Amino acid sequence: METYGLQRYLGDFGRFQKFTTLLVVLLAPIWGTTAVAMTFLMATPKHHCRVNETASSAEYRLSPESRNYSTPLENIDGKLVYSSCLMYLQTNETMAIKNRTTTLCTHGYEYDRSQYLSTIVTEHDLVCGRTWLNELGKSVFFVGLSFGSIVSGVAADRFGRHPTTLVCILLHLLLGIGASFATDYVTIFILRALVGAAGIGYYFTSLVIAVEIIGPSKRNAVGMAAVAGASFGYVLLGFLAYLIRDWRTLQLTQALMTAPFLCYWWLLPESPRWLLTNNRSGEATAVLKRAAKMNKVIYPNDVFCSETEKLSNETEEDSSRKYGVFDLLRRPRLRRITTAMCITWFAEVSVYFGLILGSVELAGDPYLNFILGCSVEVVLAAVALAAMKRWGRKPIVGGSVLLAGTGCMVSAMTRGFPTVARGFALVGRGAIGISFCSLMVYTPEVFPTVVRGTGLGLANMCSRFGSVLTPFVSLLADAWPPLPMVTFGTLCFVAGLAVYTLPETLGVPLPDTLEDSENFGMKQPHSDEVKEVSYTDPWPIPASMKYMRRLVVFYQTARDGDVFSSALTPG
Incomplete structure (x- = not known):
């Protein structure tokens, strides 16, 4: 159609x-x-374990001393960084760090609010x-x-x-x-x-x-x-x-x-x-x-x-x-x-x-x-x-x-x-x-x-x-x-x-019916369409072929009774 x-x-x-x-x-x-x-x-912003139940988000940036006594170090990509998900079970500062045991965050998490005030992650601790x-x-x-x-x-x-x-x-x-x-x-x-x-x-x-x-x-x-x-x-x-x-x-x-x-x-x-x-x-x-x-x-x-x-x-x-x-x-x-x-x-x-x-x-x-x-x-x-x-x-x-x-x-x-x-x-x-x-x-x-x-x-x-x-x-x-x-x-x-199994669509009228799709990209368009598309043809045509195309278009238009327009067809 x-x-x-x-x-x-x-x-x-x-x-x-x-x-x-x-x-x-x-x-x-x-x-x-x-x-x-x-x-x-x-x-997901940066975060760490909340040290105690009364801590607030304002306390995200712990002092170096508090961080050392509350948060263990982890090896990530060859670098030692403070853990985001673990904390020391004992908070006694006199106990040697190597003797302390770690546990999951028991009092929730503290989040860095410098970039995000709140996200779905921070609201639900995801x-x-x-x-x-x-x-x-x-x-x-x-x-x-x-x-x-x-x-x-x-x-x-x-x-x-x-x-x-x-x-x-x-x-x-x-x-x-x-x-x-x-x-x-x-x-x-x-x-x-x-x-x-x-x-x-x-x-x-x-x-x-x-x-x-x-x-x-x-x-x-x-x-x-x-x-x-x-x-x-x-x-x-x-x-x-x-x-x-x-x-x-x-x-x-x-x-x-x-x-x-x-x-x-x-x-x-x-x-x-x-x-x-x-x-x-x-x-x-x-x-x-x-x-x-x-x-x-x-x-x-x-x-x-x-x-x-x-x-x-x-x-x-x-x-x-x-x-x-x-x-x-x-x-x-x-x-x-x-x-x-x-x-x-x-x-x-x-x-x-x-x-x-x-x-x-x-x-x-x-x-x-x-x-x-x-x-x-x-x-x-x-x-x-x-x-x-x-x-x-x-x-x-x-x-x-x-x-x-x-x-x-x-x-x-x-x-x-x-x-x-x-x-x-x-x-x-x-x-x-x-x-x-x-x-x-x-x-x-x-x-x-x-x-x-x-x-x-x-x-x-x-x-x-x-x-x-x-x-x-x-x-x-x-x-x-x-x-x-x-x-x-x-x-x-x-x-x-x-x-590369798909048809090219540049300058081609869209298919309308299922029957159209079977021939889409496999046949030359109607002569009227050739004249329309030729103005924006993106493929360079060798000079030796331009005159051949003129003859083809001339024949098509002469057959349809419009010889004058063929003379105006761009090469």
Whole structure:
């Protein structure tokens, strides 16, 4: 089915498309603050055992004498440091230190409040023997993202992109407020997971709307703008966390930031492509007329009627049933695309979060480290945009993930040289950032309209299985120190192989039906489309071939009765 005919009348990126894209990009930073909020909400500050039951948090910095008599030393990475989880059972200063016995903290913990006034960890003492609960809370959040990805994707394909986006925005607001007032950590973890589910829902569903209303020449830029918006949200969170050191206030602020976007019920349009593929031509016509008016395009009624009637007739049979996850696996080519995307998302998200979410543990100010690290993401989005526009999606997504894998592997092999190892780890982080940003744009383009939301949701759900395991990958270092980086490198190489089984989408009209997906990327577009794409063709053509292409285009246009336009076709 071709919705490209309607696109030609409206233009690739008129005022209507720009306005809708702006709405989507403005929503992206809110999701960005949600995605990495756990970095500060669940941060673990320095701590030690409370010496007695009457001690207060103000007594965190014990005098050297008190520290020597109350806290034993531990050998960590060849250095003697005061223990965070043990204390001397006897506090008699006259007793020799070597004769004292140690015990777990019997009176609770004292926390360093210089960086964090309060976190979920400090409020519920999720340290030492309870550290696993903190890691479990992070994993539960990623489980919520998996749940939200697939549910919102199916809902978007069944009920529409617009209502799904608005419901997710409302749930994000209400559940976020609830999480800020929850009293026990189990409830906090569950509500935070549901907040993540709602956030990933409105982010990807709104992105699908933007992708479906613009022409092929601008999909790359719009997708990267949404990705850059999310990266800007990371930076915004760093500044908010610096100003708001209490986790409950930070969580409440993050939730209330969603409230203004409830006005999207009136502002954000439904995808006309989805309406047409679901045989709702009347509503699609209304959206298209609004688009034509905003774009100042003369769009005669007979054109609306003929085009929408044609598309409705083509989709009448398909729209009689609802599509689901299993439709992604019914046809061989779409099944291969789905499998490759799931593998790629699983691997890339695991490595992405594994390499960047530990930035607050580096030496120095955690807020500065986080803000600087996330600022790089915005720059990487611009680099990815330029690269994909020049060379296409596949080379950038696949090539950069292979570079990330190489960086991780070399970092593991040079562990004995910390400066070198750190440098290659940064190379891996930058490369996976480029690949992940590009993947966000690439994924919606390879699935047909009838299952685009479902496909995007399934791929994202698979990625969350990897992110659920990511907090525990660091534990592999107990068996062999380089093993975490080797694991990340291996995942990158697997993802690189999967990417090269996918079709290229640069300058190609999106598939609409399951039938379209079977031929997607395997045949030449219609002659009208060739002329459109040729203006932005990113592949340099040797001079000896340019005249051959002119002859081909001339033949096609002459056959269609439009010889004059062929003379204007650029070489």
